[in-house]
Amino acid sequence: MKKINSLEYNTLLWFLTRATFIEITAEILLNTAHLDSWISIILAIIIGLIPFSLFSYLKNKYPDQNIIQINKTKLGKFGTFLNLILIAGTLIFAICSFWIIVNFIDSQYLYRTPVIIIIVVLILPVIYTIIKDFHVFSKVSLIMFFTSLFFIIVILSGLIGNIDFDNLKPILNNSPNNILYGTFCFIGFNILPVFLLNIIPQKQINGYSPKKSFIFYLISGLSLLNVMFLTISIFGIHLSELYNYPSFHLLKRVSVLDIIDRVESILSLEWFLALFVQIMMALYFIKEALKETFQVKEKTNNIIMTVVCLLLAILTNFIFTTQGTEIAYFKNILIYMLYIVYFIIPLITFFKSLKKSQPLNN
Structure with a gap:
């Protein structure tokens, strides 16, 4: 793999922390923490430093290896077992992420278009991208990042005049358990996926700096706090809970120079791009x-990944056929799987590698 620069790497981090927010996390937060959703996000940003620091530690301690190589070389057969769990868990996460983007497009843009057509149109660029060298995708991510920043500036300038601070009251009118559960979900869906970046060894990142990554982590988290703040302060909690994708519907209130209206379809591309990066x-x-x-050769691996992408497309058309079951699955099953795969396993790697290295120091 050719090297990427630190800015390209950090734009990937930016997108991973934002990917599922308006489609999944925001709805869960609003229906559990309610008016205190923004408090859940603040707590999540702080507590989320634990897994974020864990990921950074592993990357810094083993700069020449990715997480799969670390498990394999340091933990032996047990490491291979952990790697198989990582592969299976990430495949499930990819399927769910692809379903989210398909469902979002189907419900908000192309509700008269058969879902199978949306799936085919989306899976083709996915297949094309995955068989290319990674540095090509990282450069595209950098371009998408600056595009997203432009959209965010337009959104803020178009919404800031609609803020009503009275909609944020009363504060701390919810049970601590609900607030903490919102924090738990935010970390699971919007911070733990950053672990995927540990597949990129530090040596492949020119100018890598943990401080720069931390700044991107912090800014991304605060930007999502801002999204929740705008949603509640403009819509109010009751209207926010009523909408599917309330943060998307918020964009309908954005106008450009008070002349161009109904720009939500263009502005919401920022969230679409984030989901695409996550997939x-x-x-x-x-x-x-x-x-x-499995020591698979590059050509064979590309064929396997093409099959995986086709499997992704097929399964997307058959999961969550009953409306409303997806949120229950995300809250009760997927969230715990993410903690096991993207936090518990790295934690095991951390402790096992420490124990493994002790005899070498004697």
């Missing part, structure tokens, strides 16, 4: 994991 990072993680675990 591609999950698939790239699987691709590299298969290559390292």
Whole structure:
């Protein structure tokens, strides 16, 4: 893999922390923490430093290896077992992420278009991208990042005049358990996926700096806090809970220079791009994991990944056929799987690698 620069790497971090927010996390927060959703996000940004620091530690301690190589070389057969769990868990996460983007497009843009057509249109660029060298995708991510920043500036300038601070009251009118559960969900859906970046060894990142990554982590988290603040302060809690994708519907109030209205379809591309990055990072993680675990050659691996992408498309058309079941699945099953795969396993790697290295120091 050709090297990428630190800015390209950090734009991937930016997108991974934002990917599922308006489609999944915001709805869960509003229906559990309610008016105190913004408090859940603040707590999540603070507590989320624990897994974020864990990921950074592993990357810094083993700069020449990705997480799959670390598990394999330091933990032996047990490491291979952990790698298989990582592959399976990431595949499930990729399928769910692809379903989210398909469902979002189907419900908000192309509700008269058969879902199978949306799936085909989306899966083709996914297949094309995954068989290319990763540095190509990272450069595209950098371009998408600056595009997203432009959209965010337009959104803020168009909404700031609609803020009503009375809609934020009363504060701390919810049970601590609900606030903490919102924090738990935010960390699971918007911070733990950053682990996918540990498939990129530090040596492959020119100018890598943990401080720069931390700044991107912090800014991304605060930007999501801002999204929740705008949603509640403009819509109010009751209207926010009523909408599906309330942060998307908020964009309908944005106008450009009070002349151009109904720009929400263009502005929401920022969230679409974030989901696309998350899907591609999950698939790239699987691709590299298969290559390292089973010593698969590049050409064979590309064929396998094409099959994986086709499997992704097929399964997306058959999961969550009953409306409303997806949120229950995300809250009760997927969230715990993410903690096991993207926090518990790295934690095991951390402690096992420490124990493994002790005899070498004697």
